Amino acid sequence: MSLTEREQGTASVPSTPPAGGRRPVPTVADVVRAVTAGPLPVRITGYDGSAVGPADAGFTLSIRSERGLSYLLTAPGDLGMARAYVSGDLTLHGVHLGDPYEALRVLKDELRLRPPALADGLALVRGLGWERLLLPPPPPPQEAAPRWKRMMNGLRHSRSRDSTVISHHYDVSNAFYERVLGPSMTYTCAVFRDTDDTLEQAQAAKYDLAAGKLALKAGMRLLDVGCGWGGMVRHAAREYGVQALGVTLSKAQAQWAQAAIEREGLADLAEVRYLDYRDAPREHFDAVSSIGLTEHIGVRNYPDYFRTLRDRLRPGGRLLNHCITRAHNRAPHRSGAFIDRYVFPDGELAGPGRLISELHDAGLEVHHEENLRQHYALTLAAWCRNLVTHWDECVAEVGEGTARVWGLYMAGSRMAFERNDIQLHQVLATRNGPAGVNGYPLRPDWTA
Template sequence: MMSTSESTCTVADMVKAVTTPPLPLRVTAYDGSAVGPRACDLELHVVSPKALSYIITAPGELGLARAYIMGQIVARGVEPGDPYRAFDRLEQLRAQLRRPSLTSLRRILTTIGRSGLRRPDVPDAETPPAWRRALTGVRPHTARGDRDTVSSHYDRSNRFYSMVLGPLMTYTCALFTRPDDSLEDAQDNKIRLVLDKLDLEPGQRLLDIGCGWGSVLVAAAQRGIRAIGVTLSEPQARWANEWIAREGLSDLAEARVMDYREVPERGFDAICSLGMMEHVGVRHYDEYFSTMFSLLRPGGRLLNHQITRRDSTQPNRAGAFIGRYVFPDGELAAPGVVMTHLHDAGFEVVHEENLRQHYALTLERWCRNLQEHWDAAVASGGSQTSLLWGLYMAGARWNFERDTIQIHQLLAVRPGLEQDGHWYPLRPWWNA
């Protein structure tokens, strides 16, 4: 019969049992054990047995994220607002995972059992899975379901968002002319590009679907364009309307708390939708584009700007971490799939471009902002929210840089009434 010391193991023993050396990082633990290079510049510290409970009850990225957000795993050697450098090491570690022997597995389970394993509390920011929300009558991509998921992501402290996003409060990919452009200049450039592509004259009407905090509405109104924005987030709409009022533009622009499917006006000269489509759901793409087609006048233009998969072999659904913490019910499709649905709704696609590299640069700037304002961000949004956003944004940057995901701008037109088919100029009319 094994003795107590033989039947249990340390955290370092557990790591050794499930990985192939040498490790790309160092792991230390509450029990005084350690494994991995002593001189390593990245260390994961396991604070208490509760960290093991998170990992055992939700193996993979979800359990690890829960433990990190709850402060049960601490990453040393990276900034909490920008843990980007850890992702390469974690990817290497993932590739070194192996099945433990039966003896090791028994020792691991015995050790965890003696520590009083129970399902730990999940972070406050976590959204229940779709099946559990469905039991309460909240179905994905219905009007109520979309309100709930948008609220879970956007109805945080506006002050917290301002520290991350910067003064323009623009939560979409910026457009860089050089890698060292400031975030504000790059966001100004992106908004300029969107409005230039839509090519509206003063007095013409723009609908911004998913208008966020109103940066496009303000810029459009400054050009004399009459702009309506819709969002499902009340704090966003309030911020946008206060900004519009400060600029003296309330006679030209407004933000509404409204589902895009409920907009009563018709005959818009242009529609833009920036970072909204990620919430729609692939099965609802036809409804999404058909609704926008009906809202535009003949000859009107649509600028759709959305994150996509790299190709159609990748799954549409987000991973467990993104699905629970960032975009509940979020889905992504390949750019060709998006284009197909645009054509099927009756649009003619005029232009397409991939801004993948630009989003990586944008996320790097957002992480830098979060880290520079770390103490204030924690005071405003709490430690869980701050750790969550650092993790999410750094991970997103890592994936954009490696072409796991992309972001595409598609400019389309609703065919006009003219018989000659000349609904737009022969060549691009904007400064790229």
């Protein structure tokens, strides 16, 4: 076999043992060649000293241990890759771990995977040992339990289970989030007037856009459900003189947000409570905002969710729902294995049409819809830059495995928004009074 054949990944795995009867142990390069087709866009090296792919490739992917190879073999696809990457058994050279966007783009566009031929697959398994498939290594500690095991915490989207999965994602470390999200502590899509806007400018613009759509004015009462670290609550109180209440299922978020409210002298106007949105005060607010909560609700629960928000609105009051969606209504609701195990356990997304239908069916009237997906790609790029800048501090705070999760997740999500695999929609609706009266103007009364 020539070096050129081996480098291009065109050779097959030996399926018959050599003279003497001892079957050679396949190398990492053998495994890679068996499951890829065509030229490799990256260099791949193994713990056993083998290598495949062009030596002058821009990126090198290193499988650093037998455990890493076992992760890849026992959970083919994004889950196995994630396990190996998060554990440090697989690493990328040529990009920063806080922002592997460029390497992910090359892998997605140029790496061609294929199932190995039957004979090659059997030869690999026999050579590597059946125990690699029968006894997979334990997953990294950052991985959440599979969906079936989460049943111990209740049915999907029950109160107890929602509390557990929200804590998994948001109670990582407030100090970590401060470094990644920046001073605004806002973990939702920003709105960029120009690509030269800073992240802080864009987050302030997002809150101003939300406030404008809700027609917030001094003296009004706002309920912000899934309020995070209180960004919308504090902005509405500080900039518009609104009496604002935020609720979140993350205890760490609520503590940080309430401390920020006290620090900024907003306690007479703003409050954040550690509370399920379903337990928010049964009062009639002038406006309700939901910015980044719908992703955690579960699509089957949309009817109850939107009725719950409607019931908190006075007649004529406005609701702004801001959330990630699928690009179309036929897409599956549940997320892939990596997102479900490492980022948003139990998270679900629907198409924008489903959202609008559910809002109408809950007795709300939709007036305006806007897709901000390109803005979310810019937001994620900015968060990755923050992670790169503060990498050492973030690793010291949460460990390298968790920092790797965030770099991988944010870079991958940026690419998904850029390519219209997912979107971000703001939908504005009113709760109408008798005879359809809603106070909504003939033309939108906010500025873009």
